Amino acid sequence: MSDHPRKSNFTIEPFKNPVILDPGYADKTWEMLEHGIRKILNNNYDGLSFEVLHRNAYNMALHGFGEKLYSGLVTTLTRHLQEQVSASIEAAGDDQFLEELNRRWLEHDKALTVIRDLVALMDTTYVSESHKTPVLSLGLDLWRDNVIHSKEIQARLPRALLRILQRERMGEVIIRDSVKNTKTLIMYLEPSSYQKDFEKPFLDDSAIFYAGESQVLMERCHCGEYLQMVERRLREEKERASHYLDDSTEPKIISIVEEEMIAKHMRSLVHMDSGLVSMLLRDEYEDLGRMYSLLRRCAGGVSTIRDLVTSHLRETGKQLVTDAASSRNPVDLVRRLLDTKDKYDRIIAGVFGDDKTFQTAVSTSFEYFINLNSRSAEFISLYVDDTLRKASEEAGGKEDVEIVLHKVMALFRYLQEKDVFEKYHKQHLANRLLSGRAVSDDAERSLIAKLGVECGNNFTSKLEQMLTDIKFSQGIIRGFYASQGVDEEAGEGPILAAQVLTGAIWPTRPSTACKLPDEMHDVCEKFRAYYLGSHGCRKLTWQTDLGTADVAATFGNGQKHELNVSTCQMCVLVLFNSADRLSCKDIQQATAIPLPDLKRCLWSLACVPDMNVLCKNPMNDDIAEDDVFCVNDNFTSNSFQVKIDTAAAEESSESEQQEIRQKAEEVRKHQIDAAIIRVMKAQRVLNLDGLVAEVAKQLRPRVLPDPAVIKRRIESLIEREYLEDNRNQYQYIA
Numbered sequence: 001m002s003d004h005p006r007k008s009n010f011t012i013e014p015f016k017n018p019v020i021l022d023p024g025y026a027d028k029t030w031e032m033l034e035h036g037i038r039k040i041l042n043n044n045y046d047g048l049s050f051e052v053l054h055r056n057a058y059n060m061a062l063h064g065f066g067e068k069l070y071s072g073l074v075t076t077l078t079r080h081l082q083e084q085v086s087a088s089i090e091a092a093g094d095d096q097f098l099e100e101l102n103r104r105w106l107e108h109d110k111a112l113t114v115i116r117d118l119v120a121l122m123d124t125t126y127v128s129e130s131h132k133t134p135v136l137s138l139g140l141d142l143w144r145d146n147v148i149h150s151k152e153i154q155a156r157l158p159r160a161l162l163r164i165l166q167r168e169r170m171g172e173v174i175i176r177d178s179v180k181n182t183k184t185l186i187m188y189l190e191p192s193s194y195q196k197d198f199e200k201p202f203l204d205d206s207a208i209f210y211a212g213e214s215q216v217l218m219e220r221c222h223c224g225e226y227l228q229m230v231e232r233r234l235r236e237e238k239e240r241a242s243h244y245l246d247d248s249t250e251p252k253i254i255s256i257v258e259e260e261m262i263a264k265h266m267r268s269l270v271h272m273d274s275g276l277v278s279m280l281l282r283d284e285y286e287d288l289g290r291m292y293s294l295l296r297r298c299a300g301g302v303s304t305i306r307d308l309v310t311s312h313l314r315e316t317g318k319q320l321v322t323d324a325a326s327s328r329n330p331v332d333l334v335r336r337l338l339d340t341k342d343k344y345d346r347i348i349a350g351v352f353g354d355d356k357t358f359q360t361a362v363s364t365s366f367e368y369f370i371n372l373n374s375r376s377a378e379f380i381s382l383y384v385d386d387t388l389r390k391a392s393e394e395a396g397g398k399e400d401v402e403i404v405l406h407k408v409m410a411l412f413r414y415l416q417e418k419d420v421f422e423k424y425h426k427q428h429l430a431n432r433l434l435s436g437r438a439v440s441d442d443a444e445r446s447l448i449a450k451l452g453v454e455c456g457n458n459f460t461s462k463l464e465q466m467l468t469d470i471k472f473s474q475g476i477i478r479g480f481y482a483s484q485g486v487d488e489e490a491g492e493g494p495i496l497a498a499q500v501l502t503g504a505i506w507p508t509r510p511s512t513a514c515k516l517p518d519e520m521h522d523v524c525e526k527f528r529a530y531y532l533g534s535h536g537c538r539k540l541t542w543q544t545d546l547g548t549a550d551v552a553a554t555f556g557n558g559q560k561h562e563l564n565v566s567t568c569q570m571c572v573l574v575l576f577n578s579a580d581r582l583s584c585k586d587i588q589q590a591t592a593i594p595l596p597d598l599k600r601c602l603w604s605l606a607c608v609p610d611m612n613v614l615c616k617n618p619m620n621d622d623i624a625e626d627d628v629f630c631v632n633d634n635f636t637s638n639s640f641q642v643k644i645d646t647a648a649a650e651e652s653s654e655s656e657q658q659e660i661r662q663k664a665e666e667v668r669k670h671q672i673d674a675a676i677i678r679v680m681k682a683q684r685v686l687n688l689d690g691l692v693a694e695v696a697k698q699l700r701p702r703v704l705p706d707p708a709v710i711k712r713r714i715e716s717l718i719e720r721e722y723l724e725d726n727r728n729q730y731q732y733i734a
Contacts, residue, residue, distance in 0.1 A: 025063075026060065026065045026068050029056045029059065029060055029065075030060070030065075030068060030069065030072050032052075032053075032056060033053060033056055033057055033060075033069070033072070033118075034072060034076055036048055036053045036118075037073070037076050037115060037118075038076065038080065040111050040114050040115060041076075041077070041080045041084075041107075041108075041111045041115075042080075042084070043107050043110075043111070050118070053118050054117070054118050057069065057118050057119045057121070057122065058120075058121050060122070061119070061121040061122040061125060061126060062121065066122050066125065066126025066127075066130070067126065067130075069119060069122050069126070070122060070126060070127065070130075070132060073115070073119065073135070073138075074138065074142070077138070077139060077142050078142055078146060081108075081142055081143060081146040081147055082146050085104045085108065085143075085146075085147055086146060086147050086150045086153065088100060088104060089101050089104055089147065089150075089153055090150070090152050090153060090156075094160065094163065097156060097157075097160045098160055098161070098164065098179065098182050101147075101153075101157070101182060101185075102181045102182060102185070104147075105143070105181075105185055108139065108143055109139075112135070112136055112139035112140075113136075115135060115139075116135040116136055119135060122135075123135050140189060143189065144189045144190060148186070148189060148190070148193070154197070157182070157186075157197070157198075158197050158198050158201050158202075161179060161182060161183075161198055161202070162201060162202060162205050164179060165179070165202065165240070166205070166209070168240070169209065169236075177244075179244045180243065180244035183198075183244055183245060183246065186198065187246060194246060199246070199248075199249055199252070202249070202253075203249075203252055203253065203256060206253055206256050206257075207256050207259075207260055210233070210256060210257055210260035210261055211260045211264075213233075213261075214260055214261045214264070214265060217229055218265055218268065218269075222272075222273075222274035223269055223272050223274040223275045223276075223278070223279070223287070223291070224274065224279075224284065224287040224290075226269065227269070227287060227290045227291055227294060228290065229261075230257070230261045230262060230294055231290060231294065233257055233261065234254060234257055234258075234294075237250075237253050237254060237257055238250065238254060240253075241253055241254075258297050258298055259298075262294055262295060262297060262298050262301070263298040263299075263301075266295060266298060266300070266301055266304055267304060269291070269295075270291070270295075270304050270305060270308050271308065275291075276288070276291065276305060276308050276309065276312070277308065277312050279291070280309070280312060280347075283343075285346075285347065285350060285351055288347065288351045289350070289351045291305065292305060292351055292352055292353075302355070302357070306357055306358055306361050309358065309361060309362075310361045310362075310364075310365050313340075313344065313361075313362065313365040313366075314365045314368055314369055316340070317337075317340065317365060317366065317368070317369030317370070318368075318369045318372060320333065320336060320337065320340075320369070321333070321337075321369050321370060321372055321373040321376065322372055322373060327373070327375065327379075330375070330378070330379035330382045330383065331379075331382055331383050331386045333379055334379050334380055334382070334383035334408075334411070335383065337366075337370070337411060338407050338408070338410075338411065341362075341366065341407070341410055341411065342407070344362045345362075348362065363414070366411070366414045367414040367416075370411065370414045370415065371414070371415065371416045371417075376415060376417075377415055377417050377418070377420040377421035377424060378420070378421075378424045378660075380408060380411055380412060380415070380421060381421055381424035381425045381427075381428055382424070382428070383408065384405070384408055384425065384428070384447065385425075385428035385429075385431075385432065387401060387404050387405075387408075388401065388432060388443060388444070388447075389432065391443070401443050402443070402446060405443075405446065405447050405450060406450075409450050409451075409454065412451075412454065413454060416703065416704035417664070417703055417704075418454075418455055418459070418701070418702050418703055419664050419667065419668060419671075419702050419703045420660065420661060420664045420703075422451075422455075422459060422463075422664075422702075423507075423660045423663060423664050424660060425451075425463070426462065426463060426466070426506075426507050427507045427660070429444065429463060429466060430466065430506055430507050432444075433466060433467070433470050433499075434499060434546050434547075435548065441467060441471070444467060445464075445467060448460045448463045448464055448467075451463070454701065455701045455702055456701055456702075459701075459702060462505050465502060465505045466501075466505060466506060469499070469500065469501050469502055469505065469506070470499065472500065473498065473499045473500045473501075476498075476500055476531065477496070477497060477498060479530075480496075480526075480527055480530045480531075483530055484526065484530075494519050494520050494523050496520075496523045496524065496527055498524075498527055500531065500540075501543075503541075513544075513592055513593065513594065514544040514545070514567060514568050514571055514591060514592065514593050515571065515590070515591050515592040515593075516544065516567075516571060517570075517571060517574045524542065528540055544567040544568065545566070545567065545568065545597075546567075547566070547567035548564060548565065548566055548567065549564075549565055549566070549567055549569075549570035550562055550563070550564055551563045551565060551570055551573055551574075553573070553613065555613075555631070555632070555633050555634070555635050555636075556631070556633025556634065557633065557634065557636070559635075559636060560640075561635075561637060561639075561640055561641070561642050562640060562641045562642070563613065563642050563643075563644060564641060564642065564643040564644065565605075565643075565644050566601070566646050568591070568593055568597065568598075568601050568646070569601050569604070569605060569644060569646065571591045571593070572587055572591060572593075572598075572601060572602065572605065573605070573613070573614075575587060575590055575591070576614075576630070576631050580630055580631075581628055581629070581630045582628070582629055582630075583625070583626060583627065583628050583629070584598065584599070584602060584623060584624065584625045584626070584627050584629070585625045585626065587602070587629070588625075595625075599623040600646060601646055602614070602616075602623050602627075602629065603621070603623055604644055604645060604646050605629075605644065606629060606632075607621050607623075608644070610637070611642070611644050612632055612635065613631070613632055613635050613642075613644070614629045614630065614631060614632055615629065615630050615631070615632045616628070616629055617629075617630075668703060668705065668709075669713060671699060671702065671703070672695065672699065672705060672709065672710055672713045673713055673716070673717060675695045675698045675699055676691065676695055676710070676713060676714060676717055676723075677717070677722060677732075678698065679691060679694045679695055679698065680722075680723060680730065680731075680732035681732055683732075684731065684732050685729055685730070685731050685732075686729070686730055687728055687729055687730070688711070688714075688728050688730070691710075691714065691730055692707050692710050692711065695710050696710065714730065718730075721733060
C-alpha cells in the first residue's frame with residue numbers, strides 16, 4: 001500500500017447557462033460612457049467615477065459590444081473636435097491663435113491617455129482582431145483631420161507662425177514655446193505638412209525679408225556696421241532654428257541669409273569706401289576678420305578679398321619703390337617695405353587664418369613691385385649695412401640684429417637680381433670690416449649662412465674668405481710686432497694696423513696714390529719685409545685710400561684731441577708739424593695725392609663747420625691751387641675723439657652703380673653659358689622653349705635672367721660651335 005495520497009484530476013468549465021443581458025444594455029451603458037468621455041474631453045472630472053466607467057467599458061468589450069464602443073468613441077471625439085476644439089481655435093484672435101492651439105492640443109493629448117486606459121480591453125481585443133486603429137493613434141488622426149486640416153486653421157497656421165517669427169526678427173519679444181510646441185505638434189502629426197505648409201513659406205518669406213533689409217543696410221551703414229549686422233542675423237537664425245525649428249531647417253535658413261546678405265553684395269562690400277582698402281589702411285583687423293569669416297561662406301568670397309588685397313598691395317608697393325623721394329633715402333625705403341611685410345604677415349596669421357593662397361598672393365606682390373626698381377638690390381644691401389653699423393655702436397644692438405636680418409632675408413628672396421645684391425653686399429662688407437664697424441664676426445657669419453641657404457655656397461664663398469682674411473691679418477700684425485720686440489699698444493711712434501687682403505677675393509676699386517710720411521713709410525717697409533719673408537711668392541700693394549688713422553693733435557689753446565681721419569687726411573695734417581702755412585699746390589707736391597682727391601680732402605678739413613681743424617685763405621667753399629692753409633688754433637670740440645669724414649666725389653655713387661651692374665652682367669653671361677652647357681650635356685637635344693625654361697630654373701637661386709638674354713647666349717654658343725641648331729632643335733656638340 002502506497003503512503004502517497006491519490007491525485008484527483010478536475011477542470012473549470014464555463015457556465016452551463018449564458019448570461020442574459022437586458023436588450024437595452026449596450027445603449028444604456030454607452031450613454032453613460034459617452035457622458036463620462038465628454039466630461040473627460042472637456043477637462044471636467046467632477047462627479048466622475050473612473051472605477052464605474054472602466055467596469056462598464058470592460059463589460060461592453062467583454063460581452064461583444066466592441067464595435068459599438070469603438071464607433072461611439074470615434075463619433076464623440078469627432079463631434080468634440082469639430083464643435084468645440086476647432087471652433088475655439090478659429091475664434092481666437094491672431095495674438096492668441098497659437099496659444100489656444102497648443103492649449104487645446106495639450107488637453108486633447110491628456111484626455112486621450114485617460115480614455116485609452118478606460119477602454120483598455122477594447123484596445124487589446126476588438127481593435128487588434130478587427131485591425132482597427134489603436135485609440136491613441138485614432139485620437140491623433142482625428143485631431144489632424146478635424147483640427148489641423150480644418151480649412152480655416154490650415155490657412156491661418158502658417159501665417160501665424162510666419163507673423164510671430166517676423167515680429168521676433170523686428171526685435172519684439174515673443175513666447176518661443178508656442179512656436180516650438182506648434183512645430184513639434186506638426187512634425188508629430190504630419191512631417192510632410194511641416195515642410196510644405198510651413199518651411200517653404202518660411203524660407204520664401206525670409207528671402208524677401210533679408211533681401212529688403214540688406215538693401216536698406218547697404219545704403220545706410222558703413223561696411224563694418226553692415227558686417228556686424230550680418231553676423232548678428234546669422235547668430236539669431238542659428239539660435240532660432242536650434243530652439244524651435246526642425247534641425248533640417250537650420251542649414252536652409254542660414255544659406256538664405258548668406259545668399260541675400262553676403263553673396264549678392266559681396267563685391268560692393270569689398271570695394272565700398274569703408275570696405276577692405278579702408279580697413280587695411282586703418283588697421284581695422286577686427287572688421288577684416290569679420291569680413292573674411294563671412295565672405296568665405298560664399299563661393300568666390302575668399303578670391304574676391306584676395307584679389308583686392310593683391311591689387312592694393314601692388315599699387316601701394318609700386319608707389320613706394322618708384323617714388324623719387326623714397327629712393328633718396330634707401331634705408332628708410334627698405335624699413336617701410338619691412339614694416340609693410342610685417343603688417344601683411346600679421347594680417348594673414350591673425351585675420352586670414354594662415355590661408356596659403358593669401359601667403360602666395362602677398363609673396364608674388366612683393367616680388368612684383370620690389371623688382372620694379374632696378375636699385376632694390378643695392379637698397380637692401382645698404383639697409384643691411386646700416387643695421388650692422390648701428391648695432392656695433394648701440395648698446396644691446398647685437399640682440400636685435402638677428403631678428404632684423406631674418407626679416408631682411410624675406411625681402412632678399414623676392415629679388416630677381418641676387419647677383420647684383422652680392423656685389424653691393426661684398427662692397428659694404430669690405431667697408432665694414434676695414435673700418436672696424438662690423439657688429440661682430442658671429443653676426444656677419446650668420447648673415448652669410450642665411451645667404452648660403454638661399455643661393456648656395458658658391459654665392460657666399462668669397463664673403464666667407466673676406467672674414468677669414470681679417471682674422472688672418474690680426475695674427476700677422478701680432479707676429480710682426482712680436483718680431484720687432486715692440487708692444488703694439490704701448491710702443492712709441494706710429495703704430496701700423498695693416499689688413500692683408502686676398503686680391504682676387506675683395507672688391508677692386510681705383511686706388512688713390514698717396515706718399516706716406518717718412519715715419520709711416522719706414523714702418524710699412526718693415527712690415528713688407530716681415531710679410532714677404534714668410535710669404536715670398538706673394539706681392540703686396542698698399543691701398544692707402546682704404547685706410548684710416550688716429551692722429552693726436554694739440555691746438556694753440558693747449559686743447560688736445562684725437563682725430564680719426566683717412567690716410568690721405570693724415571698725410572696732409574702731418575705736414576703742418578714742420579710748416580705753419582702751406583698752399584694747396586705745396587701740399588699736392590709733398591703728398592702726391594691727385595688734385596681732385598686732394599681738394600676733397602682739404603675741403604673736409606677746412607670748410608666743414610665744427611670740424612675745421614685747418615684754416616683756409618681766402619675763406620670760401622672753393623679749393624684753388626693758390627689757397628693757403630694753416631692749423632686752426634681756435635679749434636674746439638666737446639668730444640676728445642673727433643671723426644672727420646672725407647667729402648664724397650661728385651656722382652661717384654652713380655658711376656659705382658654702373659660699374660657694379662656692368663660687372664654683374666658680365667659675370668651673368670658666363671653663368672648663363674655654363675647653365676646652357678650643363679643642360680645640353682644632360683639632355684643632348686632640346687627645343688628652344690625647353691632650354692630657356694631649364695636654364696632659368698637653374699639660375700633662379702641667383703638671378704632671374706630675361707629670356708631674350710638667354711636666347712642671345714644660345715646664339716653665341718652656336719657661333720662658338722658648342723651647340724648646333726637643327727630647325728629649332730638644339731643639339732650639344734661633344
